[in-house]
Amino acid sequence: MIQLRHAQLALLLTWAGATVPAMHSAQAAAASSSTPARCEIGSYRMADGSALDIGPGEPGQLRWRHTDGRTGALTATGEGRWTSRYGWTDRSDGHVVTIADCGKRGIRFDDVAGRREALIQVDTRFRSNGVELAGRLTLPPGDARVPIVVLIHGAEHSSALEDYSLQRQFASAGIGVFAYDKRGTGVSAGRYTQDYLLLAVDAVQAAREARRLAAGRAGRIGYQGGSQGGWVAPLAASIEPVDFVIVSFGLAVSPFEEDREAIEFDLKRAGFGADAVAPAMEVADATAAVVESDFREGFERLEEVKRKYARQPWFASIRGNYSGFVLGASEQVLRKDAPGMVEGIPLRYDPMPVLANLSVPQLWLLGGQDRDAPPAETLRRLASLKQAGRPIRWVVFADADHGMYEFETRADGERISTRQPEHYFSLMRDFIIGGSAATP
Structure with a gap:
């Protein structure tokens, strides 16, 4: 989506959305740029077999996420103990997390113990269109071949390397992940832009770097793009073929x-x-x-x-x-x-010519209550593309807003994000691992 930023007010107006709810993007951007990464951040395998991600939250906090979409904000209370609030609300959800010795001696979520997973992370720098970009490949432990997914930014200005929990969650599920700070964000060089073609070329270079780093472990490779990334990912796949494309809360309109x-x-x-x-x-x-x-x-x-x-x-x-x-x-x-805030944005960009000629299997995940990217016309267009023989599947989460977040509505009409839909992560995981046949 388009993103506008008012410099004087230092307010990030993220109608575009990303991997966090729009109402929290400003805090997330500030946290990622000014706060060192906490040692507790990581992926943990729990005794009940579930995966628990601990990632950065708003300043002074951490955030836990389960792959079933549940999440909460963690506030330290001392001696490695953290109390949790429901979603992005101010209410306690009753959960208590204990992280011993920065996770080295394990974790406890309520009464369930867990251990940190030994994910393999390789930081890198690669060049695209004369700009040096910062990336990171995260792999599951071992030496087996795994599928690789390249995460493509939305319109946010924050750092993907700092904020994207999917880089750990996918790796914990047996998938290699390449995340990178797009130009002008995080620790990447260059000037921020919303030029889709330029960003698509950067994504192609990111996929090449992911293959290079993964070497013999690289299996099928593809893209997952959220919001604005839903325009960029298919365009990148049309420049250089990949094995799959996932579009999350994106659009098939301009x-x-x-x-x-x-x-x-x-x-x-x-x-x-x-x-x-x-x-x-x-x-x-x-x-x-x-x-x-x-x-x-x-x-x-x-x-x-x-x-x-x-x-x-x-x-x-x-x-x-x-x-x-x-x-x-x-x-x-x-x-x-305002001049330059939407630099490069192709306001009337029509994604249909690219989609109509794209033979790459695609999974589209849309929110039925998405205020920023309403899906009605996109669904009609996807149906026409499928009827024409394009390998497209889609799932609509009826109660989800932009960013694929369910929500509560306050008395003043404002929405407060609570969680992601239960099957959102598993649909992406299964599509990456098993291809289009794995998607209901």
Whole structure:
């Protein structure tokens, strides 16, 4: 998805989403850039056979994750003991985690003991389009051949190497994982961009580096891309073939169409009918013109539609993907601070020509309550591609928002993430290991 950042307010407006809920991306970015990695972070095999991931959380915290989607924020209470809060809420979930000697002497989740898994991690630097990128290959223990998945960023500015728990979770499940900080993020060089073609070439180079490092252990290889990565991953696979592509909460429409779909979804959720959609699309056209000009033109038209519709009851419900940001900021602020924030973004990029000619098996995982990337038109397009013979399968998690997070809704309408759907991880794992036949 598109991501906009207001430098003066230091507020990361992640309508784009990533591997954490959008409402927490700013804290995660700050934590990853300023806080050293804690020694407790790792993958643990529990006595009941389950896998438990301990990863970074918000400043001063850790986060636990089970592969069934459950998660909680951990706060230290002393002597290796941590108490847990449910999802991203402020409520205790009753769990207690004890991590002895930085995990060297094991872990205990409530009454279940576990031990740290000896995953193999190899850090590397590789070049793409004249820029040095930082990557990491994580492998299961042993020397057996394993499938390799390359994780492709969404639009977030934070570090994948720091924040992506999937690099440990997949490796714990017998899958090799290559994660990398995309250009302009984390410890990679270069300038942040949302140019999909440039990012796709970077992904191709990442896959090559993953094969090189894995050497004789590399089996089938493919991509998993979330959010904006859902545009980049198929494009990368069209440049250089791979064995599979997974798109998580991505889209088969353009960013321009995404914003319009999101606005329509906003209005429907707020109880407005079709009579509100047509004028709202007039507003969407005006915000798109401003974004396409890199925030240098289109302001007269924008002010005109704001004067025309600002008093309409539906106007305040517009959130969209980027329209809410444009409508909420003054012309002065947008002209001064916004140029370059969406550098390289192909607002009218049409992914369908790539998808229509892609013979790589694909698994699409979508959220039925996704406010940022509503799936309705994408599902229609995927169905047409499947009917035309493309090897595409999809699963819709009815109660999931962007980032594939289930949620609670507060009295003020704000959503608070609680967990990921139960089978989200296992569907990806089985698809990577067994191919399209393994996906229901």
